Amino acid sequence: MSRFFVTTPIFYVNAKPHLGHAFTTILADAMTRFHRLMGEECFFLTGTDEHGDKIAKASEEAGQSPKEYADQISGLFRDMGPLLGAKPDHFIRTTDPEHIKCVQKVLQKVYESGDIYFGEYGGHYCFGCERFYTEKELVNGMCPDHKTRPEYIAEKNYFFRMSKYQAWLIEYINQNPDFIRPARYRNEVLSLLESGALEDLCISRPKSRLTWGIELPFDQDFVCYVWFDALINYVSALNYPRGEKFKKFWPVANHIVAKDILKPHAVFWPTMLKAAGLAPYQSLNVHGYWLVRDTKMSKSLGNVVSPKQMVDAYGISAFRYFLLREMAFGSDASFTEEALVGRLNADLANDLGNLFNRVLSMTHKYFEGKVPSPAAETEEDAELKRLGRDAMRNFQGHFAEFRTARALESLWELVRALNKYIDTAAPWTLFKNKDKARLGTVMYMLLEHMRKIAVHLWPVMPEASVKMLEQLGCCFDLDKVQLAKEPEVWGLLDSGLAVSPTSNLFPRVDVPEPAPPAAPEALAAPAADAEAPKAKAAEPKKKAPAKTAEAPVGPAESIEFADFQKLDLRVGTVLSAAKHPDADKLLVVQVALGEAEPRQIVAGLADRFSPEDLTGKQVVVVANLAPRKLRGLMSQGMILVAKDAEVTRLLTSAGTVDDGGKVA
RNA sequence: GGCGAGGUAGCUCAGUCGGUCAGAGCAUGCGGCUCAUAUCCGCAGUGUCGGGGGUUCAAUUCCCUCCCUCGCUACCA
Numbered sequence: 001m002s003r004f005f006v007t008t009p010i011f012y013v014n015a016k017p018h019l020g021h022a023f024t025t026i027l028a029d030a031m032t033r034f035h036r037l038m039g040e041e042c043f044f045l046t047g048t049d050e051h052g053d054k055i056a057k058a059s060e061e062a063g064q065s066p067k068e069y070a071d072q073i074s075g076l077f078r079d080m081g082p083l084l085g086a087k088p089d090h091f092i093r094t095t096d097p098e099h100i101k102c103v104q105k106v107l108q109k110v111y112e113s114g115d116i117y118f119g120e121y122g123g124h125y126c127f128g129c130e131r132f133y134t135e136k137e138l139v140n141g142m143c144p145d146h147k148t149r150p151e152y153i154a155e156k157n158y159f160f161r162m163s164k165y166q167a168w169l170i171e172y173i174n175q176n177p178d179f180i181r182p183a184r185y186r187n188e189v190l191s192l193l194e195s196g197a198l199e200d201l202c203i204s205r206p207k208s209r210l211t212w213g214i215e216l217p218f219d220q221d222f223v224c225y226v227w228f229d230a231l232i233n234y235v236s237a238l239n240y241p242r243g244e245k246f247k248k249f250w251p252v253a254n255h256i257v258a259k260d261i262l263k264p265h266a267v268f269w270p271t272m273l274k275a276a277g278l279a280p281y282q283s284l285n286v287h288g289y290w291l292v293r294d295t296k297m298s299k300s301l302g303n304v305v306s307p308k309q310m311v312d313a314y315g316i317s318a319f320r321y322f323l324l325r326e327m328a329f330g331s332d333a334s335f336t337e338e339a340l341v342g343r344l345n346a347d348l349a350n351d352l353g354n355l356f357n358r359v360l361s362m363t364h365k366y367f368e369g370k371v372p373s374p375a376a377e378t379e380e381d382a383e384l385k386r387l388g389r390d391a392m393r394n395f396q397g398h399f400a401e402f403r404t405a406r407a408l409e410s411l412w413e414l415v416r417a418l419n420k421y422i423d424t425a426a427p428w429t430l431f432k433n434k435d436k437a438r439l440g441t442v443m444y445m446l447l448e449h450m451r452k453i454a455v456h457l458w459p460v461m462p463e464a465s466v467k468m469l470e471q472l473g474c475c476f477d478l479d480k481v482q483l484a485k486e487p488e489v490w491g492l493l494d495s496g497l498a499v500s501p502t503s504n505l506f507p508r509v510d511v512p513e514p515a516p517p518a519a520p521e522a523l524a525a526p527a528a529d530a531e532a533p534k535a536k537a538a539e540p541k542k543k544a545p546a547k548t549a550e551a552p553v554g555p556a557e558s559i560e561f562a563d564f565q566k567l568d569l570r571v572g573t574v575l576s577a578a579k580h581p582d583a584d585k586l587l588v589v590q591v592a593l594g595e596a597e598p599r600q601i602v603a604g605l606a607d608r609f610s611p612e613d614l615t616g617k618q619v620v621v622v623a624n625l626a627p628r629k630l631r632g633l634m635s636q637g638m639i640l641v642a643k644d645a646e647v648t649r650l651l652t653s654a655g656t657v658d659d660g661g662k663v664a
Numbered sequence: 665g666g667c668g669a670g671g672u673a674g675c676u677c678a679g680u681c682g683g684u685c686a687g688a689g690c691a692u693g694c695g696g697c698u699c700a701u702a703u704c705c706g707c708a709g710u711g712u713c714g715g716g717g718g719u720u721c722a723a724u725u726c727c728c729u730c731c732c733u734c735g736c737u738a739c740c741a
Contacts, residue, residue, distance in 0.1 A: 184669055188736055191667055195737070259735085328677080331669095332734085339676095346690065350703055358700035365699070409678090409689080416689095416704095423697070423705045431699090508701060583739035604740060622741085631739050638741050 004035035004042045005249035009257050009265075010049040010092065010233050013073035014058060017080045019290050019297065019335060020258060022307035023323050027287065027404070028256050029086035030324060033459035034399050037483035043249045045237050046081070047092035048074040049230045051223075053205075056212040066212045070095060083308055085316045085462055092237040094214075094229055102236035103229055104217040106276050107203075111218050115161040115275040116203070158204040158222060165271040166198040172270070178283050180266050181402070182330035185259065185286040189266040201268060203228045231269045235278070253281035256402075259288055285402050288332035290323075305335055313337075314509065317461035318344045324404040324460050338511060345508050351415050352453070353506035358422065359446045360471060364501045366431050371447055371473060372440035373495040381445055384421050385490065388414050388449050392487035395456055404460070411456055418449055447472060448493045452486050464505055471505075473497030568624035569640075569663035571653050572599070577611035583631040589614060589639065591621055594660025599623075602635035608648045620651045620663055 008024045011017070025046060032044040050070035059069030070093070078091050092099060110116050170193050173179055173186060180186040204222040205213060213223030234253065238246035257265050270280045289296065292303040310319050322340045325347070327333035363369055394410035421442075430439040454468035458476070466476045472493065572593040580586035580602065587606045590598045601621065605614075622638040629635070640651040653661075 184735085187668055192736070195667080262736095326676090334676090342690070345701095349701060354701055354703050356700095358698095358704080360700095362699045406678090412689085419704055420706095422699075426697080426699090428697090428699055502700090504701065506701080508703085580739075585739050602739090602741085606739090625741070628741070630741080635741075 002040045003248055003252045004032070004040045005238075005253045006031050006035075006042070006044050007234055007253065007255050008046040009255075009261060010047040010094065010230055011077050012049045012052075012054075013070050013077070014054050015299070016073065016076055017307060019305040019307055019310075021077070022080065022084055023290060023327070024256055024258060024287070025080060025086050025088075026084050026320050026323055027402070029081075029084070029088070030320070030404065030459040031254070031256075031399075031402065032087075032089075033462060034483075036478060037455070037458060037481050038396075038400075039482060039484065041248070043090070043238075043245065044088045045090050045092060045234070046077075046088045047090070047233060047237070048077050048094070049233075050074060050093055050095045051213045051229055052226060053210055053212075056210065067095060080307065083311060083316075085320065090237050092233050094233060096236075098239070099233060099236040100214050102240055103214050103224060103232045105241065106232055106235075106272075107224065107228070108217045109277070110160065110272070110275045113275065113277075115164065116158050117161065118156055119159050120156055155206055155209075157202050157206070158216065158219070160201040160203045160228065160272065160275070162201045162268065162271050163198045165274050166193060168274060169193060169267065169270055172280065179280070180284045180286065182286065184330060185262055185266070185284075189262065192263070193267065198267070201227070227264045227268050228272065231264065231272060234269075234281070240278075251279065251282065253283075255281055255284045257284065257286055259286050262286055286330060287327065287402075288330060290327070290335045291332055293334060293336050310337075310340070314340060314344060317464040318348060318506070321348060321408070321461055325408045326405065328405050329401075329403045341509050341511050344506065345511075347412060348506035349508040351412065351419065353503065355415060355419055356450060356468060356471065356503035356505065359418075359443070359450060360499050360501060360503050362427055363443055363447065363499050366427065366439055367443065369498055369501060371493060371495050371497045371499060372443050374441040374444035374491075375437040377441060377445075380421075380424065381441065384417060384445060384449070387417050388452065389487045391417075392452060392456060396483065396487070399459070408460065411453065414449065414453060418446055422446065444493070444495070447499070448491065451493045455481055455483065455486060467505055468503075471500035471503050473499050567622060570594075570621050570623040571618055571657045571661040571663060572621050572659050574614045574617050574619055577614040579606060579611065580631055580633065586631060587611060587614070588633055591619065591637070591639070592659045593621060593623060593637075594658060599636045600634060601637045601639055602630040602633050603639045605639070605641070605648075609650075614650070617650055618652050618656065618659075620653070 006028045008021075008028045011021055028044055028046065032042045035042050048070070050066075055070060056066050059066040062069055064072075074093055080086075081088055081091075094100075094103075107116070170190065173190055173193075177183075177186075180189055203225050204216055204219075205225045207215075207221055207223055210223060210225075213225065214229050216222045216224060234255065235246060235250060238249055240246045240250070255265060265284050273280055290305070291297065292305060295303060297304055307319070314322075318340065322343045325343060326335075326339065363371070366372075391410050391414035395407045398404070398407035398410060425442045427439055427442050430442065451469065451472050451474060454465050454472065457468070458465035458481075469476045474493070474497065570593050572591040575590040575592050575598050577587050577589045580588050583606075585604050585606050587603050587609065589601045589603055591601055592598045599621070620640040622640065625636075625638050627634055627636045642649050642651050
């Protein structure tokens with residue numbers, strides 16, 4: 001028996017479930033149901049990722065233990081499944097004892113094989129950033145982001161020898177076209193791997209700094225850090241190494257992730273598996289983001305879409321259908337209620353729902369609500385069957401490769417063809433003419449095709465599918481359905497079955513007001529109080545800036561005075577300048593800006609200026625530009641120049657100004 | 665700057681190993697039917713298939729170049 005194993009990422013418990021989580025889960029559920037219908041033995045895994053600094057800190061703020069905190073948020077994710085009609089076979093948590101043991105087992109194994117080593121790491125650690133800075137990166141000894149003095153931590157850590165497997169991974173990806181799909185992400189990973197040396201992965205944190213993690217089996221003073229812990233869920237959930245499930249399902253592992261976690265899944269994970277002596281997963285399937293209209297969803301914008309609210313408003317079926325129909329595999333998609341309602345009305349209410357209603361109604365008018373027996377078929381019938389067969393084949397082909405949008409598009413060719421067939425065959429005329437034989441054939445053609453459609457829709461809209469089948473007098477039996485054969489076989493709908501007199505599965509819905517600027521808050525507010533476990537009441541009010549959607553179509557791009565005021569332009573004197581040791585276009589310039597210390601600015605001027613050209617000159621500097629490391633050296637500003645097609649000149653003051661003098 | 669993916673009807677997109685390939689859905693207009701959830705069916709469109717150049721008997725489809733968008737990345741700041 002062939003098998004199928006699908007996973008969602010385990011969701012980090014630092015935020016509540018949103019549209020993105022919902023989509024991944026629905027996609028995984030739909031794929032599972034599809035493969036079940038194809039007669040395969042399936043396993044659908046999801047869960048939560050619960051360790052790390054962020055959780056430790058958040059729980060502290062909430063006055064809870066990390067575990068209590070994680071329990072709460074994890075519960076929200078666990079509850080999300082039923083809310084969406086999704087039925088995972090297992091919900092794993094990285095705090096599960098079995099998972100912890102498994103992670104340690106893998107660590108031990110890799111450690112013993114020599115691919116984990118102890119090495120120096122770090123230096124200046126900023127707790128705000130949760131990361132180390134090198135001396136060069138610091139700004140006056142301060143963290144460039146937080147302007148606080150990082151703590152110097154001379155700390156050693158364990159590293160995974162990821163670099164060792166770079167060549168192997170490139171080769172493997174080249175040999176297996178479907179390993180990462182769609183191809184655009186495969187290309188992205190390949191270019192990433194081929195563009196430079198892969199660095200080893202730091203996989204530990206000393207307990208002195210972080211205790212909320214899994215202890216390293218070979219060193220009790222350290223806990224395991226992030227990805228090594230999280231990724232292993234995919235095998236720990238299968239009871240690796242001894243589990244029966246592991247043997248059955250690991251060879252057919254299909255991961256689903258959003259594009260933001262491509263690298264860990266496409267690079268870290270396969271090399272970890274290789275190091276641990278495991279085969280790579282079968283495929284990594286990468287989908288895009290759901291944008292809200294055309295903007296990235298984010299808490300600060302207050303435009304986070306609550307899945308629960310959408311399901312409550314439009315129903316699970318419409319919600320699932322919309323998501324799976326609207327997002328082209330791999331690409332970003334746009335979520336709006338108008339678009340959802342558009343799909344609901346056009347595809348579900350008008351095309352599919354109305355088809356069911358009109359055919360069922362006619363079956364009652366003409367055949368006392370019983371499925372008639374078909375008589376001889378005409379060429380028209382044969383043509384419809386061919387079209388139906390192709391539509392179902394295409395549906396299955398696309399669905400198997402995660403292209404749900406294309407799959408549904410294909411199936412709808414059949415839906416539309418049936419509506420057209422009704423018009424052409426005109427059952428009401430046949431009825432008037434008392435042509436019962438032909439009428440029965442026509443109705444049977446319709447009813448049997450509707451049954452096929454209903455079956456194919458089970459992965460997408462399980463409950464609606466079951467209801468459609470019930471309306472046709474059938475009851476859904478997973479064990480009896482053979483989806484793979486549906487395109488080819490005919491006549492599975494028994495004559496004589498009693499069908500419903502009407503159908504109203506997908507009532508039309510009024511188009512919502514196109515969301516005005518106030519809408520983001522309207523969306524976010526109920527979501528916030530609905531579950532709000534940690535009630536961050538103090539969170540600053542989410543001010544949705546009057547943004548792009550409303551932007552006036554002014555002719556030139558003008559800015560307000562306030563925008564200009566954001567720039568802190570200062571005059572400063574160049575104390576010294578030197579070539580960047582590791583770059584030939586960059587100069588490292590020290591500029592006195594009247595501050596305690598001179599500023600170090602890395603400027604891309606080396607091709608037009610020599611260090612001598614700058615030294616001693618007064619220059620205009622953008623003083624509040626976010627610091628940025630350039631080729632290893634921190635740059636704390638930008639030196640302005642004026643240029644035309646031919647020459648580049650330093651921008652300076654006509655007469656001497658005190659260092660730090662403001663440009664206004 | 666480099667690499668990658670794209671720029672096709674008002675909108676969302678499909679498609680072409682070069683020759684009925686100029687398409688679908690939505691939206692718009694007109695017509696038809698009456699079984700139906702003011703639903704369904706038909707017809708009508710508009711498009712220099714991003715700009716320019718080249719190869720060819722023939723290019724939207726191949727090559728070159730330029731412009732724009734998105735992603736990753738960089739010695740952009």
